[in-house]
Amino acid sequence: MTFDPPRAARRFGCGLSPDIPAPTDAATMLEAVSGPDAAAQRFPVDGFDVARDLDLAIHELSRAVRSAETDAAREEAAARRGKLGREFRDTHMGWFRHTLLRRALTEDGFRERLAFFWGDHFTAHSKGGPLRYAHACFVEDAVRPNLAGRFADMLIAAVTHPLMLLYLDQVRSAGPNSIAAQRHGGQVGLNENLARELMELHTLGVGGSYGQGDVRDLAALLTGLSYRRSDGFAFRARIAEPGVLPFMGRAYGGDTPTLDRVVQVLEDLAAHPDTAEHIARKLAVHFTGDTPDPDMVRRMRDAYLQNGGQLVAVYAAMLDHPAAWHDAAGNVKQPIDFVGSSLRALGIAPRHLSDVPRLLRRDMMNPMTLMGQTWGMPPGPDGWPEADSAWITPQRMAARLQWGMTVPFRVMRLLPDPREFVEVALGPDAPEPVRFAAKAAETRAEGVGLVLASPAFQRM
Amino acid sequence: MTDTSRRAFLGRSLALGCSLAASPLVTPVTMARAPWDTRLVVIILRGAMDGLDVVRPVGDPGYAALRGGAAPQGGLALDGIFALHPELSGLMPLWQKGELGFVHAVSTPYRDKRSHFDGQDILEAGTGQDALGRDRDGWLNRMLQAMPGITAETAYAVGREDMLILSGDAPVANWSPEAALALSPQAQRLLERVMHDDPLFRATMDEAIALSQTEMAELAGDGTLDTADMMNAMQENMRPTRDRDRVGSVARFAAERLRGDSRIAAFSLNGFDTHAQQERTLPRALAPLQEAVLTLRDELGDVWGKTAVLAMTEFGRTARLNGSRGTDHGTAGAMLLAGGAIRGGHVLGDWPGLAEADLYQRRDLMPTRDVRAIAGWAMRGLFSLDRAQVEGTIFPGLDMGADPKLIL
Structure with a gap:
């Protein structure tokens, strides 16, 4: 089996259209995802800065509700908060509408599919509060600009994104020997949630070569990543574990904790062969079927490792493999x-x-x-x-x-x-x-x- | 379209010859009876129900002090201390027959952050606070995993969305009466033809058609559905509805399955987050709860006698009213038990009192019992589970404590 335009549109794109031709070959598809993001320009979705402003404003009104001295003031603040909440929800419906229109009208359907795949690979959202409407912003900030670049760059953007730090509790984590922990006694400490998911889901995979000790070490290395509604993302040395820290046989950082050591550890995780295998298999499953061809997965993994995690090379290895074009029943559409x-x-x-x-x-x-x-x-x-x-x-x-x-x-x-x-x-x-x-x-x-x-x- | 006309043509669709026998899930071969005969219905009350307003401790002198003149003091007397919220007056006959009971001052192990979402996760996962965020399965599913001979029909999550409480490795079914299909005979024939060569699609479509028919069973009528009826019915089904409009069909469907070979059903009711004007907002949430219980009683028939219904919420609400005559997120609350299998007519629990010093953090009703212990004892009574199973795998780390003798 080889490249087939209708199959390319259905399996790797957003489907067939009466007006927009199906892609003619793999090179054209790869060129399109490497080029400018035309769909995002035509149907924009806001980044997290917009979500943060709304969240901040709603939070301040909640404070006004709590501190109101008269019933009238309380009711007024509550009404304004309700209005702003509805505004946020409506704004998010606009993002949803644009997401659908991108899929309906794009000439670069592979990009939309990849944006969804990576947005799901790096799942980040908020279960409650106004930020429950902010998932699309995360995809816009962390995923779309990086989906045709290096995996490491997307990993760094996703893992340090405010929504991820909130979702996987990194904002609650502090080094046991950090300045903050020493000031507050036993009140603050490590939270392993992000470190665990980072290895299990984002990089090495659940079958990867790591253990509970590595989770703990990585959790210590990630301390310092923080987000506050009032001032956004920051690396705060106060909550970071000080000193040179071990992780999977290497040493990271120096005397003063900085964001660089987090970036370095993410680069190393991205370069790990287990990560290459995990990413190759997951892409193959998502696009070609629940039990992907082993040779295709192997070639995708090799392409990842030989090209420094350049994702377009991995996509090319998939699209160039005959198994990608099988004519058996493909995945059910989500x-x-x-x-x-x-x-x-x-x-x-x-x-x-x-x-x-x-x-x-x-x-x-x-x-x-x-x-x-x-x-x-x-x-x-x-x-x-x-x-x-x-x-x-x-x-x-x-x-x-x-x-x-x-x-x-x-x-x-x-x-x-x-x-x-x-x-x-x-x-x-x-x-x-x-x-x-x-x-x-x-x-x-x-x-x-x-x-x-x-x-x-x-x-x- | 009026409700009557909808009923009329939904009824007519019953005349369709549906391929019930072809369904892989409802054929006699795979429908081995569950190895037990009792039924359990779990209703998750989302939003944190105010236990102090539903089962009012009017005999506790602290109550009037906390809730003040704005708090309704009335209600239907249950015993020397507690009175029932008037909106649930339709349940009093059950109380009198011993088919309705409550447990007061219960909570999950969740403390202090008082987030609905974390609270509901803990409630449905049945784990301790330490497992928060890592919960991938629910306690009812883990209970099913411990039972021999279950099928995909044994347990139903009823409603639009999956429920964590039933998620996990054991097979469970999910159906929302809103999804019920009304197909013209022509459309159904064409659909069968289109699906024929794909086993997954074919089997699932047969099952969807079969489920749609049982949901409509009580609306019997004659005639044949034409295309226009079909389109109208589908449009109507997809119309967004509120809980209180939907609860009857949800409970009816649950009862329908439980009268057959299903043994467990779970669904949720929303609207208990009464931050303001509680005297108006709480009744709106309680009416569907009452309707759910009464519909189950009416529709289950003889099976009601072997059924236990547990209605539970993520946490309680503040002991005092706030400035908007509502209540904010609290800690302990109340749980409702109903059914012919329960020993009703009692408000169980270890009442902590409402004096300032008795309150949790001087603001909430003090929890005196883990809500999981109540659910655990109920399941032990219904399904003869080992205590070790309940405390080890279904609710890991739970101490069930003394037997509250919930089940007859």
Whole structure:
């Protein structure tokens, strides 16, 4: 099997479109992801600075609620806080809308898929508080600028990002011998959460060659990374463990703790062969199937190691391997892929996707929750599941079917002829039963819904 | 569309010949009966229910002092000390029959940060505070892992989202009545054709159709669904609904499964975060709780006699009212027990009192019992679990303490 444009669009891109041609070869795809981020320019999403300002303002109003001396003042502050909270939520719906439009209209679909993959690899979000709306900002800051660069650079950007430091409790960690720990006795100490996930999920992988002692050592090395609402990210020597610190057979840092030692340890973790293996396998699983071809994984790992973790070389090794183009059933699309590629196949224009938050929630966000994926709210640090069986459950499948039969009509009103739509959405390989269903359906909405419900469309 | 017309055509869809027998999950071969016969329903009350307002300690002189004139003193007398929130008056017949009980001053091991999200994680994971953030499975799933002969039908998480309490290695089913399908016979035939060659999709679609039919079972009618009916039904199903509109169908579906071969069901109710105007906001959250319990009782029929319902929340609320006549996040709260299998008619628990010095950090009801111990004793009574299993794997590190004799 070799490169095939419709398959490239479906398996490695955001799906087929009636207006935007499928990529012609792997080199073009790689060139596109290495070039400017046109989709982000056309459909911008804010960075974390915007989320932080909103969070800070809401926090200050909470303080005003608590310290209010009269009922009237309290109610006024609470009302303003509520208004700002709703504003944040609505802003986040705008980011969601742009994320969908990027998928529907981009000529560089591989980039959108990679942005999702890496945003999920480095899962960071907030379970509560205003920052629960900030996941998209994290992807925009830490992932998108780095997805065609060195893995180490993305790792450093992700691990030092405020949302990651909050999510994995790094903001609560202090070196046991740090100035802060000595001042406050036993009140502050190490928190291992980020150190553990950094090795287990972000770099070496759960089967990697490390133990609990290494987790502890890395936790000590990461101290100093901090975030405060009022002044943002900072390396604070006060909470950092002082001295030269050991980690996996090497020594890091000098007398005064600095951010450099964190950067150095992340560089070394990125260069580790276990990391190369973990990243190669995870990419291969995400794009080509739950049990990827071992030779393809090996070549991807070698490309990683031979090119200093340059990710484009790893992507090239995958796209150049025949196993990437197998014609067996591919992965089931996750809800974001399903909804995004449906909108793309339908040929929607930006005007079709309402910018009224309530309508966007009704038509896109809530149905995706019923499909098992609340956008921007992953279930844990290990992100969304990859297994097909996690997504194709009775409820989740029924939700896809209902969405496919009703929402396209509701947002577009004028639907394509299902007989043509089946060719657009599935390409020349459309299975005969799906062609038949598209022809036999009683209405356009039903026909479109049946095409979108078909395994041929729901798999990549 | 009116509710009546929806019911009418949902009812008509029952006439469809559905491929129930083809479903891999509901065929007799795989539907081995669970090795026990009792039923457990766990309702997670999200937002932190104010136990002091639901089961009011009106006989404790500290109560009036804390809640002041703004606090409703009334309620339905339960015993010499406690009175029930009037919004739950529909449950009084159950109390009188011994099918309703409460445990007061309970909490999870979670302390001090009072975050809903961490609190709910701890409640559903059933672990101690030290495991916070690392919880990848829930205690009901670990209970299932300890039981022989379970199938994917044994336990149901009912509602839109997965629940941590049921997540884990043991197979569980998830279904939300909102997802119920209403297909015209033509659409169903085409769908079967489209799915035919993909075993995962085919089996799952059959199951979704079967589940949709049971959910609609009580709305029987005649006739055939046409395409327009189908589209309207799907639109209607996808309409966002509030908890109080949804609770009836959630509880009905749970009861439907429990009347069959399912043994465990879990779902959640929201809206208990009553920071302001609690006299108005708490009743809005309690009405769905009452509806859930009464629907389960009505729909379970004979099975109600072997059922225990546990309704629990992440933590309680402050003992005093705040400046907005609401309450803020606290520590200990109350838990509700219902069902024919429980020994009701009592407010159990070791009452800590409400004097200033009796309060936790001088602000919250003092926890005197771990909520996991209550759930543990209930499961031990229902499923004959070993104490070692409960304290070792289901709730690691828990000391169950003395038997509160919850189960008949």
